[in-house]
Amino acid sequence: MQDVCTVNQTVRYLARKWTLLIILELYKGQGHTRRFTELKEALGGITQKVLAERLRELEHEGIVTRRVDATDFPVRTEYTLTESGLALVDVVRGIKAWALAWKVENATCGNQDCSVCVL
């Protein structure tokens, strides 16, 4: 019913657990890039299964690109925010601005305080 609406779909995968933190972590990386294991360690507590799932979704949505470097072993895989992904970070900034304006009382998250968040 509303599941064909792009806006709703967007909000829907943004709301899935870890997605925002993954995007934020990629954003912080050099060239907005991070490796699988870097992400896994930065996001203490996420399982490989969920991280892989989220990255596939984001790749499918065009928010992230995956590049495999198989020239040596073990294989290196890098994930990078696309242009659309960077634009999405601005959207998240808009949400943060709203939250700070209207929800000041509980503005902290598990990783850092919104007021000092890189966003």
Place this chain on the structure above:
Amino acid sequence: MQDVCTVNQTVRYLARKWTLLIILELYKGQGHTRRFTELKEALGGITQKVLAERLRELEHEGIVTRRVDATDFPVRTEYTLTESGLALVDVVRGIKAWALAWKVENATCGNQDCSVCVL
């Protein structure tokens, strides 16, 4: 873990089924106000249980206010978008702008086309 982050919480209830459509429907009402039954009929397919749940959530988040008129019977209950709710509509507009810029291919939703959406 990330569940204490206001931004994440916001995205999370926005993503719950029907929430966006409820906000949109209130937005369209006179004075951004609608009655329970009006909402129910406008959002064909929603159950009373879910509608009541969503409205409680939105009320709790300060996005909607509830006003009961018990002067006559049956009781009239009206829901109105608050200032913060109206500000949130702007946030959703931002998401729509992103969607139209990067997801043009599937820009329609069950109710109407994004390009003619009131947002």
Place this chain on the structure above:
DNA sequence: CAGAATCCCCTCAGATACTG
């Protein structure tokens, strides 16, 4: 290193029935 495959639990949402 970067995953895929399984199993299990828990929340979400639909259907249905009842009430002040």
Place this chain on the structure above:
DNA sequence: CAGTATCTGAGGGGATTCTG
């Protein structure tokens, strides 16, 4: 009219194990 109560099925996410 505007809800509440209960039950059920489907999907999300954690833990663990295995592999190219």
